[in-house]
Amino acid sequence: MTIQPYWxxxxxxxxxxxxxxxxxxxxMKIGYQVLPEFRVVQHEKDVVVLHALKKFFNCxxxxxxxxxxxxxxxxxxxxxxxxxxxxxxxxxxxxxxKFDYITFRKIVSLMKENKHLNEKGLQRILTLSRTMNRxxxxxxxxxx
Amino acid sequence: MTIQPYWxxxxxxxxxxxxxxxxxxxxMKIGYQVLPEFRVVQHEKDVVVLHALKKFFNCxxxxxxxxxxxxxxxxxxxxxxxxxxxxxxxxxxxxxxKFDYITFRKIVSLMKENKHLNEKGLQRILTLSRTMNRxxxxxxxxxx
Numbered sequence: 013m014t015i016q017p018y019w020x021x022x023x024x025x026x027x028x029x030x031x032x033x034x035x036x037x038x039x040m041k042i043g044y045q046v047l048p049e050f051r052v053v054q055h056e057k058d059v060v061v062l063h064a065l066k067k068f069f070n071c072x073x074x075x076x077x078x079x080x081x082x083x084x085x086x087x088x089x090x091x092x093x094x095x096x097x098x099x100x101x102x103x104x105x106x107x108x109x110k111f112d113y114i115t116f117r118k119i120v121s122l123m124k125e126n127k128h129l130n131e132k133g134l135q136r137i138l139t140l141s142r143t144m145n146r147x148x149x150x151x152x153x154x155x156x
Numbered sequence: 157m158t159i160q161p162y163w164x165x166x167x168x169x170x171x172x173x174x175x176x177x178x179x180x181x182x183x184m185k186i187g188y189q190v191l192p193e194f195r196v197v198q199h200e201k202d203v204v205v206l207h208a209l210k211k212f213f214n215c216x217x218x219x220x221x222x223x224x225x226x227x228x229x230x231x232x233x234x235x236x237x238x239x240x241x242x243x244x245x246x247x248x249x250x251x252x253x254k255f256d257y258i259t260f261r262k263i264v265s266l267m268k269e270n271k272h273l274n275e276k277g278l279q280r281i282l283t284l285s286r287t288m289n290r291x292x293x294x295x296x297x298x299x300x
Contacts, residue, residue, distance in 0.1 A: 015250060022166025023250075058251045106159060106167075107202045 013064040021103040028052045030116035032141040046128040050096050051085040053077045071095050092120050112144045157208040165247040172196045174260035176285040190272040194240050195229045197221045215239050236264050256288045
């Protein structure tokens with residue numbers, strides 16, 4: 013299965029998620045772990061599409077999401093900043109999901125500069141992450 | 157908002173529906189009306205994307221779907237067969253939704269030949285339509 017770049021941005025506009033988890037982690041010096049994740053979830057009947065995405069981006073993994081749902085996901089900051097983000101900069105999202113993407117990109121950029129390892133940076137990431145994945149909320153570029 | 161053709165097929169692979177309704181209609185000679193519909197439903201926050209699809213295809217309408225959901229839809233057999241179907245033949249779907257699309261295309265083709273106006277043709281359309289939109293069912297080209 014070969015897929016076109018703009019097919020990927022259209023499919024992700026419908027089915028993808030840009031998510032940043034912030035978890036307590038006592039093994040980290042700052043006490044919190046920042047976990048950015050790009051994810052596409054599908055019913056297992058379409059797992060072949062998730063494998064096609066993995067092949068397309070040449071990074072990430074395909075795993076069980078929940079029950080009969082499978083997911084393609086990328087968590088590595090290196091792969092997110094070197095592969096996923098440049099792709100969506102070049103083949104932009106169109107729906108309101110683009111605002112999640114823009115915030116996600118900011119957070120990954122802060123992580124690349126190790127800002128998540130000090131309190132000020134972590135607080136900024138926390139504030140940014142709270143604006144994400146808010147279903148059914150209208151957003152504009154001034155609200156993020 | 158300008159959209160790329162493959163973005164459209166990717167987005168429709170995630171968010172679109174190819175549906176054929178068959179309703180009793182006593183004003184029709186055969187007693188039934190066949191209603192094919194291509195539809196994309198979004199929360200109202202993304203209504204601008206539905207208008208972009210309408211502009212892209214230069215046919216169809218944007219209407220309320222249900223509650224805070226809006227839809228872009230095309231029902232005209234002429235527009236389906238002259239615009240929508242040629243587009244998805246050229247920019248194919250990849251997910252299992254492609255099997256709905258192939259059945260939908262068959263039904264629209266039968267309608268173009270007025271097969272829905274006689275009992276044999278109507279029965280064939282009914283049988284075809286029953287294989288469509290079956291969530292979470294694996295399908296292959298031999299099952300449709």
